Amino acid sequence: MADFDAVVVGAGCAGSVAAYVLAREGKSVLMIERGSDAGAKNMTGGRLYAHALRAVFPGFESEAPLERKIVRERVSLITEDESTTVEFASPRLGEDEAASYSVLRGPFDRWLASKAEDAGAECIYGIAVEDLVWNGGRIVGVRAGEDEITADVTILADGVNSLLSEKAKLAKRPAPHQLAVSAKEVVELPEQTVTDRFQANPGEGAAWLFAGAATHGHVGGGFLYTNRSSVSIGVVATLSDLCTSSTPVYQMLEDFKNHPAVAPVLAGGRTVEYSGHLIPEGGFDMVPQMCCDGCLLTGDAAMLCINLGYQVRGMDYAIAAGRMAAEAALEALDAGDVSAARLATYRAKLEDSFVLKDLAAYRGFPAFMEGTPRIFDGYPQMAADIMRGLFTVDGSPVRPLKGTVMGPVKGMGVLNLLKDARKGMKVL
Numbered sequence: 001m002a003d004f005d006a007v008v009v010g011a012g013c014a015g016s017v018a019a020y021v022l023a024r025e026g027k028s029v030l031m032i033e034r035g036s037d038a039g040a041k042n043m044t045g046g047r048l049y050a051h052a053l054r055a056v057f058p059g060f061e062s063e064a065p066l067e068r069k070i071v072r073e074r075v076s077l078i079t080e081d082e083s084t085t086v087e088f089a090s091p092r093l094g095e096d097e098a099a100s101y102s103v104l105r106g107p108f109d110r111w112l113a114s115k116a117e118d119a120g121a122e123c124i125y126g127i128a129v130e131d132l133v134w135n136g137g138r139i140v141g142v143r144a145g146e147d148e149i150t151a152d153v154t155i156l157a158d159g160v161n162s163l164l165s166e167k168a169k170l171a172k173r174p175a176p177h178q179l180a181v182s183a184k185e186v187v188e189l190p191e192q193t194v195t196d197r198f199q200a201n202p203g204e205g206a207a208w209l210f211a212g213a214a215t216h217g218h219v220g221g222g223f224l225y226t227n228r229s230s231v232s233i234g235v236v237a238t239l240s241d242l243c244t245s246s247t248p249v250y251q252m253l254e255d256f257k258n259h260p261a262v263a264p265v266l267a268g269g270r271t272v273e274y275s276g277h278l279i280p281e282g283g284f285d286m287v288p289q290m291c292c293d294g295c296l297l298t299g300d301a302a303m304l305c306i307n308l309g310y311q312v313r314g315m316d317y318a319i320a321a322g323r324m325a326a327e328a329a330l331e332a333l334d335a336g337d338v339s340a341a342r343l344a345t346y347r348a349k350l351e352d353s354f355v356l357k358d359l360a361a362y363r364g365f366p367a368f369m370e371g372t373p374r375i376f377d378g379y380p381q382m383a384a385d386i387m388r389g390l391f392t393v394d395g396s397p398v399r400p401l402k403g404t405v406m407g408p409v410k411g412m413g414v415l416n417l418l419k420d421a422r423k424g425m426k427v428l
């Protein structure tokens with residue numbers, strides 16, 4: 001007999017939710033996390049689309065450590081010292097299923113793991129799982145140091161750099177163009193200052209995404225999210241494209257913080273957290289096989305993440321996929337059959353849900369971003385040139401509006417614009 005019904009590796013969004021759902025249904029569960037605490041090693045930009053969390057914890061707003069409800073969206077194209085910004089503010093962004101919140105992973109992940117513990121899951125921190133235990137072709141547990149822990153089902157929720165998914169022969173090492181690297185700081189500011197700087201109501205805040213000079217014109221972007229009494233700021237750059245950059249990511253972040261659109265927001269603040277992390281950005285085509293005999297793969301370990309430039313999602317997918325992995329495991333445990341064929345209901349659940357439907361819908365988007373460098377090194381300048389032309393009044397004779405707009409457009413190439421727009425329409 002196995003030590004546990006299920007062992008879950010990783011106490012991130014996916015792992016804690018999987019452990020919670022299994023424990024809530026009375027299964028014996030062990031969750032193993034290499035960090036000293038849940039969230040100690042985890043990073044996100046900062047915005048949680050809450051619908052997936054609500055499906056597991058209907059009353060989460062009253063107890064989860066949420067920072068601010070996001071009701072203001074900004075997207076900026078930036079050059080070295082100029083910015084063109086689209087802003088959308090709406091109370092409807094904060095309503096019901098559409099609500100989203102900024103979060104800090106330290107407190108948020110600790111809360112999520114505590115829900116699993118309260119439901120009866122056993123949790124061990126500060127221990128890295130190094131290997132899997134096999135019985136013939138079936139995975140029957142994990143090995144950490146000298147210890148071997150057996151379980152009927154093993155759920156791998158060990159994040160984007162999942163060495164265990166390779167050992168399980170489920171996934172291959174991602175290619176550099178499928179991964180992005182990020183650097184992030186949390187900058188502390190008085191709560192009222194954050195509220196004032198974003199013209200927010202108390203408890204409400206903004207998400208702000210950037211393309212262009214944030215990554216020195218390379219594929220990727222910058223982000224800024226308002227927390228209760230801090231802002232999360234960072235840059236994300238595709239690994240393969242970064243190879244052609246003479247500027248490392250940490251320097252990109254430093255330059256981004258000094259950009260005229262950003263520096264006033266951070267003025268007087270104090271950096272209290274600095275982190276770096278990988279993001280799986282290859283989309284649907286990067287999703288590996290998700291189960292084998294005795295084992296399931298979930299969250300970032302299954303590459304369930306999307307970066308659309310104006311929207312970054314991974315936490316809601318991790319929460320939903322963690323829940324579905326646990327549900328598939330429950331059905332298999334109850335049937336006394338944890339074969340790959342029985343566990344395959346997990347993939348079917350994901351395909352039937354927004355998780356794989358979304359990834360499939362944006363399947364062509366990663367290649368579009370990678371193959372359209374003008375988004376990052378051309379269009380921000382074109383937008384700034386048009387805007388400068390429109391808004392500059394310096395006593396020299398005015399140019400006709402058509403010339404003001406068409407000059408920069410012609411500089412970029414009308415055909416290029418049409419080509420990119422056509423490509424973009426196809427994949428979005």
Ligand SMILES: Cc1cc2nc3c(=O)[nH]c(=O)nc-3n(C[C@H](O)[C@H](O)[C@H](O)COP(=O)(O)OP(=O)(O)OC[C@H]3O[C@@H](n4cnc5c(N)ncnc54)[C@H](O)[C@@H]3O)c2cc1C
Binds near residue numbers: 033182298300304
């Ligand atoms: C810069 C950045 C910005 C992002 N912005 C957003 C955003 O705004 N909104 C959004 O929804 N998503 C965003 N994402 C994506 C999101 O953060 C991830 O998709 C999500 O955190 C995945 O959760 P997870 O539980 O699968 O993995 P993780 O949160 O990475 O958790 C994996 C856990 O496994 C543990 N672990 C790893 N290996 C082992 C081992 N061998 N033994 C034991 N434990 C192990 C780790 O320590 C970690 O705790 C962003 C990501 C980054 C990096």
